[in-house]
Amino acid sequence: MSSVVIKSTENGPNLVIVDGKVVQAWCRCGASTMKPYCDGSHKKNGFTAEARDVKVA
Numbered sequence: 532m533s534s535v536v537i538k539s540t541e542n543g544p545n546l547v548i549v550d551g552k553v554v555q556a557w558c559r560c561g562a563s564t565m566k567p568y569c570d571g572s573h574k575k576n577g578f579t580a581e582a583r584d585v586k587v588a
């Protein structure tokens with residue numbers, strides 16, 4: 532069975548990590564033009580948020 536972790540990065544996107552590899556980055560600042568994916572806009576808009584990991588499976 533695969534290991535799946537959602538890692539909320541400090542001041543950045545939610546990373547989807549499967550078996551230790553980042554497979555997607557989801558926007559959580561709301562500014563991405565490629566939603567649901569992060570396009571790096573969080574670096575320019577002053578988004579701040581705490582880091583957190585959630586193990587899904």
Ligand code: FES
Nearest residue numbers: 558559560569572
């Ligand atoms: S978190 Fe990166 S663009 Fe929103």
